[in-house]
Amino acid sequence: MGAFESQSRLAVFAGPDCTGTSRDWPADGFINGEKDNYPLDFMIDGINDDVSSFMVWESNKKIINGIDSPCRLRRN
Numbered sequence: 001m002g003a004f005e006s007q008s009r010l011a012v013f014a015g016p017d018c019t020g021t022s023r024d025w026p027a028d029g030f031i032n033g034e035k036d037n038y039p040l041d042f043m044i045d046g047i048n049d050d051v052s053s054f055m056v057w058e059s060n061k062k063i064i065n066g067i068d069s070p071c072r073l074r075r076n
Contacts, residue, residue: 009057012042014050018063023047027056 011024023045031037042048054062 008059011055011057011061012047013055014047016043018053018055021047021050023038024057034055 006028009024010027011018012020013019014021023039023042025031025038029036029038042051045065058064
């Protein structure tokens, strides 16, 4: 689990409780030299309509503070 060189990252996951396929981006929004350059279309990243959870990685991918899901989606 590599360090992120003092940059937090925002990760989105296809599985519940931050599992499954994931994509991540710098939390400061600087992508390819542009500020606030977050993806606008998850289809490009292959996760359109699949995102079910997210996490902020502070310094690496290790989960330290656990997972909290205050708004659980109930399916009938």
